[in-house]
Amino acid sequence: MDFSFNEDQLLIADTADAFLTSASNSAQVRAAMSTELGYEPALWQQTTQELAWQLTHIPESEGGLGLGYVELCILFEKMGKHLCCSPFFSTVALSLNSLLLVAANDCAKSAIAAIAEQGERFALAYSGGGRLVGLDSITALYHDSDSYNGVCLTGDYHYVIDGHTASSFIVAAKNASNGQLGLFLVPKEKVDVAWTATMDQTRKLARVSIREAEVPASNILSCDSTTKGTFENVLNLACIALAAEQLGVAEQCLSQTVDYISERKQFGRAVGSFQAMKHKAADMMNRAEAARSAVYYAACIADEFLGGQPLGAELSEAASIAKAYCCDAAFFNAGMALQMYGGVGFTWEYDVHLYFKRAKAAQLTFGDSAYHRERIAQLVLEQIA
Amino acid sequence: MRLGFTQEDERFREQVSDWLADNLVGEFAKLKFRGGPGDEHMFFAERAAWEKQMASGGWIGIGWPEAYGGKACSLEQQVIFHEEYARAGGPGRVGHIGEGLTGPTLIAFGSEQQQRRFLPKILSGEELWCQGYSEPSAGSDLANIASKAAFYEDEGVWKINGQKVWTSLAHESDWCFVLARTDPASKGSRGLGFFLLELDQPGVEIRPITQLTGTSEFNEVFLDDAVCQADCLVGEAGQGWAVAMGLLGFERGVSTLGQQMLFQNELSEVIKIAKQNGAAEDPVIRQRIGDAHMGLKIMRYNSMRTLSANPGDGTLDRAALSYKLYWSSWHRNLGNLAMDVLGPDAELVEQQPYDLTRLQSLFLFTRSDTIYGGTNQIQRNIIAERALGLPKETRGKD
Ligand SMILES: Cc1cc2nc3c(=O)[nH]c(=O)nc-3n(C[C@H](O)[C@H](O)[C@H](O)COP(=O)(O)OP(=O)(O)OC[C@H]3O[C@@H](n4cnc5c(N)ncnc54)[C@H](O)[C@@H]3O)c2cc1C
Numbered sequence: 001m002d003f004s005f006n007e008d009q010l011l012i013a014d015t016a017d018a019f020l021t022s023a024s025n026s027a028q029v030r031a032a033m034s035t036e037l038g039y040e041p042a043l044w045q046q047t048t049q050e051l052a053w054q055l056t057h058i059p060e061s062e063g064g065l066g067l068g069y070v071e072l073c074i075l076f077e078k079m080g081k082h083l084c085c086s087p088f089f090s091t092v093a094l095s096l097n098s099l100l101l102v103a104a105n106d107c108a109k110s111a112i113a114a115i116a117e118q119g120e121r122f123a124l125a126y127s128g129g130g131r132l133v134g135l136d137s138i139t140a141l142y143h144d145s146d147s148y149n150g151v152c153l154t155g156d157y158h159y160v161i162d163g164h165t166a167s168s169f170i171v172a173a174k175n176a177s178n179g180q181l182g183l184f185l186v187p188k189e190k191v192d193v194a195w196t197a198t199m200d201q202t203r204k205l206a207r208v209s210i211r212e213a214e215v216p217a218s219n220i221l222s223c224d225s226t227t228k229g230t231f232e233n234v235l236n237l238a239c240i241a242l243a244a245e246q247l248g249v250a251e252q253c254l255s256q257t258v259d260y261i262s263e264r265k266q267f268g269r270a271v272g273s274f275q276a277m278k279h280k281a282a283d284m285m286n287r288a289e290a291a292r293s294a295v296y297y298a299a300c301i302a303d304e305f306l307g308g309q310p311l312g313a314e315l316s317e318a319a320s321i322a323k324a325y326c327c328d329a330a331f332f333n334a335g336m337a338l339q340m341y342g343g344v345g346f347t348w349e350y351d352v353h354l355y356f357k358r359a360k361a362a363q364l365t366f367g368d369s370a371y372h373r374e375r376i377a378q379l380v381l382e383q384i385a
Numbered sequence: 386m387r388l389g390f391t392q393e394d395e396r397f398r399e400q401v402s403d404w405l406a407d408n409l410v411g412e413f414a415k416l417k418f419r420g421g422p423g424d425e426h427m428f429f430a431e432r433a434a435w436e437k438q439m440a441s442g443g444w445i446g447i448g449w450p451e452a453y454g455g456k457a458c459s460l461e462q463q464v465i466f467h468e469e470y471a472r473a474g475g476p477g478r479v480g481h482i483g484e485g486l487t488g489p490t491l492i493a494f495g496s497e498q499q500q501r502r503f504l505p506k507i508l509s510g511e512e513l514w515c516q517g518y519s520e521p522s523a524g525s526d527l528a529n530i531a532s533k534a535a536f537y538e539d540e541g542v543w544k545i546n547g548q549k550v551w552t553s554l555a556h557e558s559d560w561c562f563v564l565a566r567t568d569p570a571s572k573g574s575r576g577l578g579f580f581l582l583e584l585d586q587p588g589v590e591i592r593p594i595t596q597l598t599g600t601s602e603f604n605e606v607f608l609d610d611a612v613c614q615a616d617c618l619v620g621e622a623g624q625g626w627a628v629a630m631g632l633l634g635f636e637r638g639v640s641t642l643g644q645q646m647l648f649q650n651e652l653s654e655v656i657k658i659a660k661q662n663g664a665a666e667d668p669v670i671r672q673r674i675g676d677a678h679m680g681l682k683i684m685r686y687n688s689m690r691t692l693s694a695n696p697g698d699g700t701l702d703r704a705a706l707s708y709k710l711y712w713s714s715w716h717r718n719l720g721n722l723a724m725d726v727l728g729p730d731a732e733l734v735e736q737q738p739y740d741l742t743r744l745q746s747l748f749l750f751t752r753s754d755t756i757y758g759g760t761n762q763i764q765r766n767i768i769a770e771r772a773l774g775l776p777k778e779t780r781g782k783d
Contacts, residue, residue: 001461002387003689009386070386258773273776278769285768286707293686293704300388311388321679373675374668380678381665384656 003296005074013074019051020082026351029202032085033354036195037165038204039085047088048119054092055116057306058100062109063116069237069302073244073295080248080330083202083354087121090162093241095122098170098183098234100306102222107185111168123166124234125208129158133367134235135181135228140173140210142182150216151223153184156209159365163206164195170221171210172231181231182223184215200361202354233305236319239366240298243322246330246362247291249355253333254284256351257340264342271340280336287329298322317379324372330359390461397458398465404442405473413438413476420477421647423750424743426600429479429557436480436510445484445508453492453500454508460692467643471650479557483507483514485640487562487581490632494579494620502616503560503581517549517563517582517606518629525763527564528574528626532608534565536615536622543580543613544588549606551757555591556604558584563608564629567622577625581617588612598749599739641688641708645681648716651747652677655723664726673722680715687711703772710764713754720744720751 005013023043032040047053056072058064072092079088096115099108114120128139140155153173163169169186190213196205222230258281261272271277298318305312334356338345345352363369390398409417413435420432439445448463449455458466478484488507491500506512523529532547545565555561561582568576584591588611593601620628656674659665665674691705723744724731735742741749755761769775 001390001464001689002693003686004386004693006386254773258775262775270776275766275778278773278775279762279765281773281775282707282710282765282768285703285772286711289704289707290683290687290711293690294683296386297388297682297686297689300386304388317682321682324675325679325683370672373672373679375675376678377665377671377675380656380674381660381671384653384660 003300005070009071009074012071013078016053016075016078017081019046020078020084024079024082024084029083029085029351029354033201036204038162038201039087039165043084044086044088044119044121047086053088054096054119056092058096058112058116062100062112068299069240069306070296070299073241073299076241076244077248077251077295080245080358081252082248083351083358085202087123087162087165089203089241089245090123090166091115091121093238094124094161094234095168095170097237098124098221098230101230101233101237102183103226105221107219108221111185114168120168121162121166122168122170123160123163123206123208124170124172125155125157125160125163126172126231127158128156133371135231138172138174138181140171141176142173142184142215143176145214148214148216150214150218151182151184151220153186153210153213153215156207158196158205158207160193160206160208162204163208164193164204169208171208180223180225181227183221183227183231184223185219185221186210186213186215198361200354200357202358203361233315235366236315237302239319239323239372240295240302242362242365243291243298243319243326244295246326246359247288247295249330249359249362250284250288250291250326250333253330253337253352253355254281254288257281257284257333257337261340277340280340284333284336287332291326291329294322294325317376320372320375323366324369324376327359327363328369330355331363334359390465394459394461394465397462398469401444401466401469402473404444405469405475408438408442409473409475416476417474418476418650420479422477422754423598423746425477425554425602428476432476432479433510433513433557435476436478436513438510439478439480440508440510445480445510446488446504449488449492449504449508453488453504464642464692467640468646471643471646474650479513479554480507480510481640482516482554482558483512483560486516486632487514487560490562490579490619490628493631494628496616496619498616499581499619512560513554513558515552515555515558515561515584517552517555517561519551520548521550525760527629528577530564530566530577532563532565533569534567534578534580534613534622535569536567541615543578543615543618545580545582545608545611545613547608549608551594551603552591552606553603555584555606556593556601560584561606562619562632563613564625565608567618567625571623574626576623577629578622579619579625579628580613581619582608582611582613586612597752598741598746641691641712642685644712645685645688648681648684648712648719651723652681652719655719655726655744658723659726662726662728662730664728670722670726673725677715677719677722680718684712684715703768706768706772707764709758710761710768713751713761713764716754717751720748724748 053075055064056067060066099112102108127137142151142153145152167188171184171186192209194207196207198205261277262270264271301314301318305315337352338356341352344350419427447456447458451457534543534545536543563580563582564577566576567578588609590607592605594603595601664670687704770777
């Protein structure tokens, strides 16, 4: 058992942090978030071409680096810390994971190559909107096409992360007659996309609608009894990546707040010397530390899962734990930060609100914490006789 | 990062569980899952016999260096031992203070003679220890010790006068390590001595204190010219604080994973009841069960990080510093959940007049977890000051 970063992992963390410190500073984040596009194309170019971050956990046989989910989560943590505005999450955590998990077929292989080599942007569309989560939220339907060997697909998709800037979509739909889940690859030409402005401006969402689009058999990623499980595991992996981002948020809120309250003076002393403030800061640290443990344990489990090892069976549990804990920790820390900064924390000028909004958005993405706690409770109640 | 244990470690796990399966039987069978926190007064004599049984199997001090009679087991193996021990329902150890605190302290700070005199008796389970730090005016402010130790040249002994309080299991122990002032004019952490005090002597009077559970695990200890041999001072006179602080460092460590296995046993018991009495259908209770499970898992991951401490990763000290606050709060919440799962049945005691059920004890006793060993407030001060570098608390004038 060794639950600490090795030299290479520490190097990845330092390099990513240094890069984002200069490429995703407050001014750059604000510039990117205020556009409809939502990211700086030059930054996308750098991360996918020079740094090739999207290759991290693609197996070497598929032209990737063959590193693990731990390494990938290190990147997500740093992106969360710097509020990096980028379609990296939608392309890698959602779409690439979908492509890696479906049983290898030509369609998936060429899509992986497009992400790996050209840095193409992908989005995953599944939810029909509303409070339902995961599989339950899918309302889009497909029919087996009569005219040719494929399917005909119709659906409205909400909250599609970076949908308006993606060039290809992975869409989920249920068979109109038997409910069988299918995952399909659909190019942007076949869909209508509209950007939907969001409270958290650092991550863009879009609405996607598809009307009787014909999807040829060659674009079917998965459409059999395994698809449901695959889709659930895609969301599990995405939850872990999102949790890693929120770990970064929780950490950053803590460290910036500690800096601020050490400087700011009232009553002739640093406000950080008041015990009410020290104890809040200690609680923030406790949560950040626990969040770190939860994320990297889940990332290790993701690696076990991707490698087909027995511990991989813990994936849903570890994902729910990481998702619920880290998103709550980030929101707690961001809320504390806002309070501990005082009036300036309430301004547009200071970055606190960006973290605060991002943290709330993350809590509500892929099922809120109550949803994940319920999922954990179900598992536990089943396990204990 | 690598989860899981090596094959060699797994073989060690088998050895431990086999030994426990063979030995935790017969007269010892009734001790299973007994004598833990909140239950420490139960079956004391039988557990003292079990301590000797453990000694005969060579299972005490497995992490100590071989030169001191230990097994020098790796951290992983110690973790495995604690896990298996808790899994098998190994009874609360009456020797844990000696094994976990006195022993490592003497190995680090003791003289060769002290090591030779005391370590073997800990390893054989013959001598039990307790911790005599707190005093009426030295609680959170531990350095505010008033007990005084004076050396009598003619007799060649130290005599200690003062009062200790909250001394757990003093009434069952043979020896107590005590902080007392060797420099009567000193204040605070300077001028203290760390003494090894034999309890069975006229100068020591032990009076049990009844706790909110109605039972007595801790005591007042009155020291009235309590005699301590010259060679029972650990380190130099005046250096007691350094020894005491070194010792506190031993309190958190490999035993944490075993502790968590006990917590898991408790949580499982609560969940079983919830399934039986229908509480598990209540969505709010389900949330709390999910939360408790999640909290315990993360506690385990925190410990795994601390134990794999990587000097290159500065964040690890922070995980270690937050451990006490984390587990004490979690455990307190579990006690509360246990009552809420039971519902009105939670009220009914086991036997007249006030023999509490295990879960009632859990509920009440976990309220001390956030007090002893540094209260939650003190833990937050420590985290804020040591880990986050925020300004230190100012002292008032005494
Ligand atoms: C079950 C149990 C077993 C124990 N066993 C032992 C033992 O074996 N040996 C031993 O030596 N001791 C033992 N203790 C004593 C224990 O360590 C002390 O109770 C503890 O350190 C707190 O001290 P106190 O009780 O004097 O509380 P106080 O220090 O009087 O604290 C009262 C309140 O003030 C708060 N407070 C104090 N200082 C600060 C501060 N600077 N900032 C913010 N808040 C503060 C505390 O958090 C607490 O809420 C035991 C206690 C219990 C409950």
